[in-house]
Amino acid sequence: MSLLVVGSVALDSVETPFGRVENALGGSAVYISTAASYFTKPIRCVGVVGGDFPQEHLRFLEEHGIDLDGLQVVKEGRTFRWAGRYHYDLNNRDTLLTELNVFSAFDPKIPDNYRRSAYVCLGNIHPGLQRKVLDQISKPRLVVGDTMNYWIESTPQELVETLKVIDVLILNDSEARLLTREPNLTKAARVIRGMGPRIVIIKKGEHGALLVTEETIFSAPAYPLENLYDPTGAGDSFAGGFIGWLAKTDDLSDANLKRAVIYGSTLASFCVERFSVEGLRDLSPLKIQDRFRAFMDLSRFDEA
């Protein structure tokens, strides 16, 4: 099924204890689209870049079969830039630079031929813009939305309105606590479901993820990577793998949502094994399936 992805397209400069990259391809729409590209077609990417956006990055996206008709290019502008440095445990980071550039005036215009997209993934952008995207879509089958602490704190009312119109909210544990003022994650997920999304996924980094629906609580493990190089994009790769699997199978049962969470975790685990989008560059169905099964081995046990 068709998938529409809206979010940032960025040039990231990242430093971790294991190395650094400058102006590497990044942004939520990029990670989501690339991760999802291993599951479904067409993927329609809506975002904005400046005239300085490297051709090789466009080529990377095209090589993954991502439709770029919705990627606005502001010739006289500069692409969104982000720079960060991760601490030695990779769980914390300092933002060194956020230069919004053309992204500050991003106005997501959905091309006519994108308006009937069945699956929609709203990357982490202003919640008002997320709603503006949805206003242009005709009856999507599933809308997944991401958010972050910045919007929870600075535009809470806008976010509340957006939560009413999305089906799945993906956020991390500290964001879930911030949004609900509830330290217990199971309770927090229930509170969020009361705000609108019928499906809540709380990402817990090295501890995996929690899926909460009307009838199911599912605890997905994290893949026990010994060599994690760059956490940037892990959350967006998760979202991409998740919605990519759902768009491919078009099955929204709880059993299939669980699989989608594992495919999301799978793509996130590949993402963090390399810098920038390199971990997502050369995957194959076989590699993905092998890791899916590794997740199974990791969490499976039986009765005596």
Add this chain to the structure above:
Amino acid sequence: MSLLVVGSVALDSVETPFGRVENALGGSAVYISTAASYFTKPIRCVGVVGGDFPQEHLRFLEEHGIDLDGLQVVKEGRTFRWAGRYHYDLNNRDTLLTELNVFSAFDPKIPDNYRRSAYVCLGNIHPGLQRKVLDQISKPRLVVGDTMNYWIESTPQELVETLKVIDVLILNDSEARLLTREPNLTKAARVIRGMGPRIVIIKKGEHGALLVTEETIFSAPAYPLENLYDPTGAGDSFAGGFIGWLAKTDDLSDANLKRAVIYGSTLASFCVERFSVEGLRDLSPLKIQDRFRAFMDLSRFDEA
């Protein structure tokens, strides 16, 4: 099979956002023995109390079929007392009081009829004392040891010696990082295995537990409790459920170790639902089995 438990027996005063108790039954040997009592007999408890130790607490242990021949009573002394206050998220606590009393001179003498115990669980005591216990045991089938940041920091050499003679080390994530100076838990577990224990279990509180053996990494979920009243004793209840199941089944295969981790998690989840040992008071095989299956539902997924 027979199980020997050595550790503290204490009177705990605990305050959480949900209430408080004064001089309640506590201590590592108490929680371990009580949790294990639902799986195996005989359980031989070695510890020390003062003349002030309430009869009702002795009765609680006896009612759970725990053999108290090894419980030293120092008539003129006072029982070990601990007091703590948990913060609102229950993940952090302040120790308000540690009054070792008779426990400061604890010298674990293993009664003759305890020396052939097949399974041994060394609660969190001085690592030198843990070894002293083992010196008195004739060829145990499995030795499980617990430790804490205090021993890692103040008696590192003693701890290193103890690690060489135990089979299973159970510790929490921050302790694993402290012991190995390695932030990645999978690597940390590997480093610890190199120090002696062939089986390492890293407890992650609300995020479950990790079991690492020669050939297996197993990620156990945490039970999604919405009402957690008192975390005191959760780790010891985990250890008790874990070794209790192993002593019952006498099967040390990886598949059965995984089950033991889930039984440990099961007992820990019951423990924290009430104050002190109340959560462990009235369990039944059926209740335990139901929760074991709930852990299964929580983590199970299948291929499409």
